[in-house]
Amino acid sequence: MTGDAAGRSASSAAGRHELRKVREMRESRETRTLLRDEWDEWYDTFLRTFGGVPEPAEERELFRDLTPHDRSLGVWDAGRCVATAGAYDFRLTVPGGASVPAAGVTMVGVSATHRRRGVLTSMMRRQLDDVRAWGEPLAVLTASEPDIYGRFGYAAAAFGLHAEIDTSRVRLSVPPGTDDVRLRYADPVAELDVCEALYARTVPDRPGMLARRPGWERLGLLDPESGRGGASPLQCVLAERDGEVTGYVRFRVRPEWRDSGHNGQVLLQDLTAADPASEAALWRFLFGIDLTTSLKVRGRPVDEAWQYLVSDVRRCELRVRDSLYVRLVDVGAALEARTYQAPVDVVFEVEDAFCPWNAGRWRLSGDTKGAVCGRTSDAADLALSVRELGAVYLGGVGPAPLARAGRVDELRRGALAEAAVGFGAVTAPWLPHGF
Numbered sequence: 530m531t532g533d534a535a536g537r538s539a540s541s542a543a544g545r546h547e548l549r550k551v552r553e554m555r556e557s558r559e560t561r562t563l564l565r566d567e568w569d570e571w572y573d574t575f576l577r578t579f580g581g582v583p584e585p586a587e588e589r590e591l592f593r594d595l596t597p598h599d600r601s602l603g604v605w606d607a608g609r610c611v612a613t614a615g616a617y618d619f620r621l622t623v624p625g626g627a628s629v630p631a632a633g634v635t636m637v638g639v640s641a642t643h644r645r646r647g648v649l650t651s652m653m654r655r656q657l658d659d660v661r662a663w664g665e666p667l668a669v670l671t672a673s674e675p676d677i678y679g680r681f682g683y684a685a686a687a688f689g690l691h692a693e694i695d696t697s698r699v700r701l702s703v704p705p706g707t708d709d710v711r712l713r714y715a716d717p718v719a720e721l722d723v724c725e726a727l728y729a730r731t732v733p734d735r736p737g738m739l740a741r742r743p744g745w746e747r748l749g750l751l752d753p754e755s756g757r758g759g760a761s762p763l764q765c766v767l768a769e770r771d772g773e774v775t776g777y778v779r780f781r782v783r784p785e786w787r788d789s790g791h792n793g794q795v796l797l798q799d800l801t802a803a804d805p806a807s808e809a810a811l812w813r814f815l816f817g818i819d820l821t822t823s824l825k826v827r828g829r830p831v832d833e834a835w836q837y838l839v840s841d842v843r844r845c846e847l848r849v850r851d852s853l854y855v856r857l858v859d860v861g862a863a864l865e866a867r868t869y870q871a872p873v874d875v876v877f878e879v880e881d882a883f884c885p886w887n888a889g890r891w892r893l894s895g896d897t898k899g900a901v902c903g904r905t906s907d908a909a910d911l912a913l914s915v916r917e918l919g920a921v922y923l924g925g926v927g928p929a930p931l932a933r934a935g936r937v938d939e940l941r942r943g944a945l946a947e948a949a950v951g952f953g954a955v956t957a958p959w960l961p962h963g964f
């Protein structure tokens with residue numbers, strides 16, 4: 530036998546061996562919803578796919594309580610959990626302010642022993658079929674890696690702003706009324722209900738925000754010492770106007786001393802305000818904390834006003850990162866659930882290989898008051914895949930740049946501009962916290 534032939538024979542034997550392994554695995558595998566007493570094994574399997582570092586007890590307990598067992602899938606191989614995928618039952622604000630049922634896809638992991646054999650694909654198949662059967666028009670997630678979920682029809686639809694602001698150099702000017710806002714330190718636990726009520730008031734105002742289900746309020750209070758990295762415990766300051774709470778901020782301070790003097794950092798966790806003056810007052814507070822020289826913020830709205838109040842935006846080191854991924858599970862219901870900031874009447878030719886029930890032609894007619902979207906045999910105006918619809922759905926990505934990237938085809942002249950204006954949003958979409 531020549532060296533080449535021996536190599537070919539060895540590699541085809543290896544190929545057969547691999548195929549046999551995959552077949553055997555498929556046969557012994559079972560995908561099913563989670564039983565309550567399986568949670569620890571299921572969760573440890575998931576944690577191991579992220580490196581296996583144990584979580585602080587309070588975080589683990591929170592996620593134990595929040596896991597919806599009947600919406601969580603596990604893959605079991607020879608009686609052992611090897612893969613996980615959950616789906617919270619969220620309500621998501623869409624342009625126009627409606628609160629739309631959305632499956633919050635979470636805790637997705639496949640054991641390294643079973644990777645790249647189609648396990649994730651089979652879970653995504655089952656999950657999207659389930660979401661459709663539950664009547665939820667959207668599925669949403671945050672991705673550990675942006676490359677994973679496009680093939681299943683998800684696209685980045687909301688982005689988060691990160692910044693590291695040199696507060697020793699950057700000044701913040703404030704709008705009129707800011708001096709009428711009173712600030713006071715408060716106990717974050719004691720004032721939780723007040724803060725949650727304020728958060729709930731702001732949810733309809735911004736696409737991408739999640740109505741907080743019972744239990745989720747605990748997320749903002751997680752404060753294990755191991756997670757502080759030398760910073761203080763969580764601190765909370767309330768903003769008040771005329772005796773009413775109009776804003777809150779939760780943050781930590783990490784003191785640092787150098788030979789040349791203080792160099793402390795302020796680390797913002799979350800900030801919510803009901804009006805621009807209260808918002809500016811809280812930012813001014815963060816900028817001015819004594820013995821600190823920088824303010825670090827992560828995942829803020831990309832259009833947040835403080836960027837336009839600073840004296841030197843370059844020294845804020847702005848960075849934008851993908852945050853919320855959206856998948857239209859039911860194209861018609863999803864497009865009808867939001868409003869459009871200018872009249873649109875367009876026919877989409879939608880490609881959706883993973884959820885073929887969405888594929889085909891849809892006519893969307895809508896304006897600021899509402900929309901209808903149904904099947905049509907009329908000629909298409911725009912051709913795109915369900916991924917592009919997910920990207921533009923919350924108004925954070927425009928169809929025109931997607932067309933320039935070759936991902937949307939304009940088949941009727943003018944249809945792109947019509948969709949670009951109609952799908953836009955006055956307020957940029959934003960996901961306030963991970964899940």
Ligand SMILES: CC(=O)SCCNC(=O)CCNC(=O)[C@H](O)C(C)(C)COP(=O)(O)OP(=O)(O)OC[C@H]1O[C@@H](n2cnc3c(N)ncnc32)[C@H](O)[C@@H]1OP(=O)(O)O
Pocket residue numbers: 578579634635636637638639640643644645646647648649650651670671672673674676677680
């Ligand atoms: C919402 C969330 O929870 S995000 C968290 C996601 N989980 C993690 O990142 C934990 C670590 N990673 C993992 O557990 C696994 O690698 C997973 C879940 C990302 C992928 O699971 P697998 O079972 O290996 O995926 P599967 O075999 O079904 O792959 C399907 C396709 O996706 C591709 N793919 C899978 N993972 C990745 C990745 N990380 N990056 C790029 N492509 C990927 C595969 O190559 C395959 O492509 P193909 O269809 O063109 O052949």
